[in-house]
Amino acid sequence: AQSVTQLGSHVSVSEGALVLLRCNYSSSVPPYLFWYVQYPNQGLQLLLKYTSAATLVKGINGFEAEFKKSETSFHLTKPSAHMSDAAEYFCAVTFTGGGNKLTFGTGTQLKVEL
């Protein structure tokens, strides 16, 4: 079975500071990994995905994530936080032949302060 663990249910950064949201996965087969963002009272929006091509994945809004097999990690980063980045972020995993079924982490609430 696949799973993801997101360390830190709440992360607070200053505007302009580095954003780092952590995700570790567990999978017995090569995984596909995703980061989604959820703004208040809205559905989830895909930020980026890893599908076994390049290990450094660039997404929307300046976010990127690096797949590290040795560390079973897929951390999300952004060099400079903006107030509009305040939202909840979810890491998710699936695998080839998994029928496109996603298993989500518990989420990290990002707060951006002036």
Next chain:
Amino acid sequence: EAGVAQSPRYKIIEKRQSVAFWCNPISGHATLYWYQQILGQGPKLLIQFQNNGVVDDSQLPKDRFSAERLKGVDSTLKIQPAKLEDSAVYLCASSLQRTGVDEQYFGPGTRLTVT
């Protein structure tokens, strides 16, 4: 392109009552998903349809939850009777297919409060 539509956006009911949610996926998307998102948790897949057939309902509490996707387009999810622990946001998503890693597009969700 229109996104995934859901209604109602909010619903408050008393326990033991019944409730239904509606979802209209993106046109042409063969696969439709219903997720339950309890406060403080990530979304959990309840049921997945491919066209009008169920491909996975292993996490659907079938004693009280039911879902259908007649004609392979829009879908309804029903809870009868509702329990307090059913309070959650119910998200509908759709994807073009269910092969590989087709992107899932999410609707805004229906927030259910059971009192």
